[in-house]
Amino acid sequence: MDAIHRVELKDMMKYGIRAVSAIAVSLIITAGQTQPLAMPLGHFQDWDGYQAPQDQGSYCYILSTPKTSDPMDAHISITRFKRRGLDQQVNISFGTPIDDSKPVKAVIDGHKRFELQGHGQSGGWFADIEQEKKFVDALKKGEWLVVEAHDGDAGILRHRYSLFGVTAAHSDMAKRCS
Helix, strand or coil, X not given: CCCCCCCCHHHHHHHHHHHHHHHHHHCCEECCEECCCCEEEEEECCEEEEEECCCCCCXXXXXXXXXXXXXXXXXXXXXXXXXXXXXXXXXXXXXXXXXXXXXXXXXXXXXXXXXXXXXXXXXXXXXXXXXXXXXXXXXXXXXXXXXXXXXXXXCEEEEEEXXXXXXXXXXXXXXXXX
């Protein structure tokens, strides 16, 4: 059964946007039963790590929010769920609808360029696992990530992320969730 994510307004006020993004990713309701929330693994400069239980074992993810952004729930996450064969699945969420018929563009440090497939009217995913691996490797060597997507009104949504801490967060996730 597909996972359903839910966030309550009181949680948003209490914990802030990073925690709310983590809660949104990790509060899973399957077959009418609520699973416990994700446990924080640590804070790594501009990135946070989490581990969440699920029926088939736990999964981990690291998460960061943009340094420049209007939509409050925009974020980038990298998920590791070894039992399902996910080593490092990247998701970029813009927090608002995008034109998913056009690619999401990602540029690291102004010169390393990647394209993601628009997905679900709000984010981007890699269709090619090898490109995803190259992207994660480039993230770990970079300082800044700028992502762009087209919105439904012919405008461009642009978010800038700090990559400080992504290497430590990714290494910690790999150790804890192998």
